[in-house]
Amino acid sequence: MLDNVQYITPKPLTNEAFSAYGDVIQASNDTNNFTINNGFTHRFHDLANIDVNDDNGRALLNIFRSTPLEQPIAIKMMERHPKGSQAFIPLGNNPYLVVVAPAGEFNSKNIEVFIANSDQGVNYHKGTWHHFCLALVSVSDFLVIDRGGEGDNCDVVDLDGSLVITTV
Numbered sequence: 001m002l003d004n005v006q007y008i009t010p011k012p013l014t015n016e017a018f019s020a021y022g023d024v025i026q027a028s029n030d031t032n033n034f035t036i037n038n039g040f041t042h043r044f045h046d047l048a049n050i051d052v053n054d055d056n057g058r059a060l061l062n063i064f065r066s067t068p069l070e071q072p073i074a075i076k077m078m079e080r081h082p083k084g085s086q087a088f089i090p091l092g093n094n095p096y097l098v099v100v101a102p103a104g105e106f107n108s109k110n111i112e113v114f115i116a117n118s119d120q121g122v123n124y125h126k127g128t129w130h131h132f133c134l135a136l137v138s139v140s141d142f143l144v145i146d147r148g149g150e151g152d153n154c155d156v157v158d159l160d161g162s163l164v165i166t167t168v
């Protein structure tokens with residue numbers, strides 16, 4: 001039993017709060033949008049910096065089907081992708097958790113936890129530390145755009161689980 005447990009409460013996901021880590025993908029806050037297709041489609045344009053070309057990389061489009069962890073969730077790992085960005089766009093109606101820390105040398109003191117609505121996606125910029133995909137409520141599908149190609153693109157740090165996310 002860990003005796004130094006520290007609880008962290010998720011914050012609402014906003015562009016400003018998340019700007020150090022990546023992009024919030026959300027039609028409602030896009031300023032660069034316009035009507036196309038004879039007025040029958042509205043394009044929310046260029047919402048995130050998809051950065052996947054390092055070392056001859058290419059974009060992968062995936063679906064992640066994530067099962068919620070039992071709450072309260074202890075943070076036992078963080079990872080980063082040094083060669084590319086990684087975007088998660090929810091395909092259902094469930095909220096989800098986003099756990100991040102700034103790129104560079106990892107320090108658990110810098111971990112921030114956000115709760116995202118089902119109309120918000122996130123794009124982790126290259127090197128942003130993050131927890132793997134954390135679904136809430138029920139099994140949730142996410143459209144994921146990240147980098148494919150040569151070389152190892154995933155650094156992982158193991159944590160002792162003393163940082164625990166308050167139940168949401």
Ligand SMILES: NC(=O)N[C@@H](O)C(=O)O
Pocket residue numbers: 079086130131132133
């Ligand atoms: N491993 C993998 O493809 N997924 C993770 O990178 C993740 O962030 O969920």
Ligand code: NI
Pocket residue numbers: 079081086130132
């Ligand atoms: Ni990842």
